[in-house]
Amino acid sequence: MTDSIPLYLYKLIPSTSPVLEPIPERLPVSDIDHQSGFIHLSTAFQVPNTLKFFFKDEPIVYVLRIRYERVEQDIRWEDPEGKVCGPRPNEGLFPHLYNGLNLGRQEVESMAVWRNDNGWDNALNRARPWLIY
Template sequence: MTLIYKILSRAEWEAAKAAGRFEGSAVDHQDGFIHLSAADQAQETAARYFKDQADLVLLGIEAEGLGEALKWEASRGGALFPHLYRPLLISEVLSEAALSLDADGVPRLGDHLA
């Protein structure tokens, strides 16, 4: 089982839970897919895109369960990142964790990554 991750605001997550699905954040809508990260990419994603943002949630998702809608595509520096080309169903989320910020304002993922 390969775990992949999504960082999003608590408000986005609560709205998704109420709807039964996550349609994506603003940048996801802009790019046409839901941005996800592998375990070895998630901390850098947090530092680059979520610095100084409080009240964040980290979702853990089984990559294999997403089927053909999940594509591994080149992104930062040519690294392959998981991109989901459909909404994420709440039932597909295996874990959720509230994130705190370190002294530099970067979300701490640490023990939440497998």
């Protein structure tokens, strides 16, 4: 973990909500984001456990990379809700985007499509040059 400001934040989206290119002006809002009233994001350090906790059975995940400076004014660093996910030690606060649930081409810098190959380790290893803090 680091206390420095990240260069990028990441939004993980399940295969049941495929993201097509070009990325639309506004992406559909997930149920958890709608219920929370904000968009759940992760730092590069948090992505592995977010994958393993929330997306362990997903065959494919769309990973959106968002330049932090584009959304910084609408980010709140908060603890994850205990009822949403159990304790996740050493992950610190999570970036939550409070901008009226708007996420689309204006915010997303690039996208990757990762495949679950009996776990996420292979996808994470291949993503190292792209998945940066």
